[in-house]
Amino acid sequence: MSRPRSKEVDDAACTHCTRFLFMSSVGAKYFSSYLKNVFWSIASTRLTMNKNSSEIKAQIDNPENWVDEYGDFLYRYALSKLKDPSIAEDLVQETFLAALKARQNFQGRSTAKTWLVAILKHKIVDHIRRKVREPASDKVESLFDATANDFSDARFNGRGGWKHPPAKWAVNPTSLYEQKEFIDILYHCLGELPERQAKVFMMREIDDLGTDEICKALGISATNSWVILYRARMLLRQCLEIKWLGADN
């Protein structure tokens, strides 16, 4: 038995129906324009990427142009970290020579400038390390040469709580580059880290390599690299807290 449907119900159904049709046609329209947008943005990124990498290739192909193009920037960068003009000049030269040697490894993932600055940062830290290690300082050794088991014992209690909780840092994360003293101390602390830890940390953070690439380059296991990175971060944090905040913990 079919129930007689009132006119109102029919009307309501019809309105729903038209609304649905209308909405879906609008939806489809938006969807297709969305697809179009996505397509074009992908296509244009591809194009710009090709353009960028060919431009970068051209920049990389003539090493002598590097000196004119990036020399001053690198020099200023080194000078701001090391204060000594002659050392800054030497490091810039070393950077260019290292870049020339490693030219094949540069895949245009970043700009040539970023790539060169990354190499320079390694050189700066190496220089600080040489300077720090020259007069064998006991304090540095005791702070950084803790072995496996001591490492967490010195920092956490038996229940896994902080022995010396992290202090509050008065750094504004959005204007880090203005905090010159902080950055200087950070470089100094990197120079004081055990060499292997500093190397892995810099490959990860400065060169932006994945841990798989780092493991391949250094012949270590993934777990090993994570442990090294953890220790490097812990030690750096601690070093900054001691030297920058002067908090004695």
Add this chain to the structure above:
Amino acid sequence: MIHWMFNCKEVSEKVSLSMDASLPIHHRMMITMHLLICKYCNRFRKQLMILTNAIRLEKLPEDDPARSGSLSNATRERIKKALREVSH
């Protein structure tokens, strides 16, 4: 032992690990839960972020006297010469 929450030591390890690898969802949830109640680990996490961002910086501060420095022509030539010698 059934682990329903990380302690500070584990959180510090996992927070560092999360910067290099992707963690399973339950670990991420356990970290979040711990971070909700622990201000020290929160600080620790923020400080690791600051370290990462600071080391990646390329910009020099506005008032740095080094900003105006430039290589002398003699140095420029010296570096170019060194580059030539190596590449040939």
